[in-house]
Amino acid sequence: MKSDSRQCALQLQDVHKSFGKTPIIRGVTLDIYKDERHAIIGPNGAGKSTLFNLVTGRFPLTSGTILLNGRCTTDVPTYEINRRGLSRSFQVTNIFPRMSVYENIRCSVLWSLGYRYTFWRSVDKLRDANELTEKTLEEIKMTARRHTPAGVLTYAEQRALEIGITIASGAEVILLDEPTAGMSRHEANNAVELIRSMSKGRTLVMVEHDMGVVFNLADRISVLVYGEIIATDVPNRIRENKAVQSAYLGTH
């Protein structure tokens, strides 16, 4: 196959995860190509969010290997995985509620610009950090809300900010966990456009329940059922796949 020769941004090799005696992820092998938009779908409880938590180092693997740009991430702390160029958004909004929108974004760019634990320079004078923050604010269309504390934003705004925090640092691999969950049709459409424009030149992996969003955005789709991937393919062939229809799409 032609795709075998493509570069992989993220590789999961026979990944297993159990909580106590309960297996949640039961041998997932998956290649995410560089610069593709990959959706992971599956019924509730299939282990989609757990898979994200394994990839980001939030939970340790029970067995198997995960490679980010060819490098093993086993036992690498979350912040180190982030520094290697992987960023994620959360299903439940996960922002800095007492800080302003502007500060939320600025905090997300500091490390990637190399400021680390600097205590001898004023953030207001870091030109590149402030410029990148402005640029990200424009991308997520929140420039007008810059001074608002993130905790009092509307739900859709918080979701947009969540995506802003995720992309601000310029990470190459981006994981979005249900980016349009709880949004109205109109809000979801805006979010899709935002995701489409910001994922150019990046690798995107997303978990999503809204099939409209999935088939609209994804280059390839993987179907996760009870901790196993039963199919990975382009959207049209996933739609026609008998096993997928009976396991998942048929129930809708």
Added chain:
Amino acid sequence: MSDTSPVVVSSRTLAPAQTRWLQKYKFWIAAAAVLIVLPHIPGLNSSFMHSLLTQMGISAVFALSFSLLLGQTGLLSFGHAVYFGLGGYIAIHFMRLVNGGLPIPIVLVPVAGALGGLVSGVLFGSVTTKKAGTVFSLISLGVGELVYAASFMLSGFFGGEEGITASRTRALPLFGLNFGPQLQVYYVIVFWAFVSAALMYAFTRTPVGRMCNAVRDNPERTEFVGYDPQRVRFVAFAVAGLFAGLAGGLHALNYEIVAADSVSAIRSGGVLIMAYIGGAGYFIGPIIGAITITWLQISLSDYTAAWLLYLGLFFIVILIFAPGGLAGLILMHAPIVRTRALSRVLIAYLAAALPAVVAIIGAAILIEMSYRLSTNPELGTKMRLFGINVDAATPWPWITGVVLLAAGFYVFRLTWPIVAAAWERATEEANAKSMAGAAQ
């Protein structure tokens, strides 16, 4: 204060660089000017007042350092006095060296305290900041007890019960100053307090200072933007230790003695109360808290033996009714100060304050008499309250107390809707005004 509020540019822009500089630092310049003239204002120009102001300065630095943890990083420490005290001990030993002939100006003693605080902060912080939340608080409590116990065991360094003493005057005079008079000490300490406050504020505006707020708000998300929250907590802890130690050094310089009480849980609790009463969510809060509590300690304890009880009640009232502390209460009024409605709100406050004072007097009569009877019965039942001779053995003072308390509280309760209505109108006016301003 966590916001990058842009300096409001007046309609006459193109201000020269100096004016912009003045505009940006106007609060700091004003504060420096006030601190310089303060000890010469009539009523404040006695040695007693100078000593009180000096203590406020020391407490303010200590409370600000505590708030770097609580307000900025979300770490509630029950043992912050450890760093104050250890800094103080290092400073007092340094003073003894100076007394012994070390040719270093005595005004640099606080630097020794700061180094002591930094080293102990790094040492203990590397353990305590491995955890956040409740576990951090409990470990800090444990470390506090540990150091307090050690202060009685290692008497060579801590001086046991009596503590360590030194003299600030037995040193090389600097510019002809010998630092004997309290006024000279005031200026030295206020200088250091001002520099410390400015540095701590600057710290909150650095990359790692901003990440402290991020860790406070959401440690998990911090990891997903590349930062190790444990490391951020550690940096904050070390910096807080440094300034707590500097406050300890100021204490050593002012009192010329450091004893076990300076590392005690009482002092740790004291700074916690200052930060909460002042408002840890605002940079200025701990300063307000330190000034208020120091003043209450000195003035209330002159009037009544039960002053700790009043302080406790005050603390509870603030926690329940003003979670933002005194700074929160004050800053709440900022939007309406610019409107005319402020006077109406103040009149409503006055209407509420009168019955509240009556109720407080009633409560104080009851508390004072109970306190006398239960703790000092040998002093008899005759006492003087609010300038009136009363006898706690007779029923009338008790009846008066109960009546004042009940009636005062009842009327106070009736004034609440008045205050609420005035407040609502003022807020509406302020909103209308800001809308009109935005439309222009």
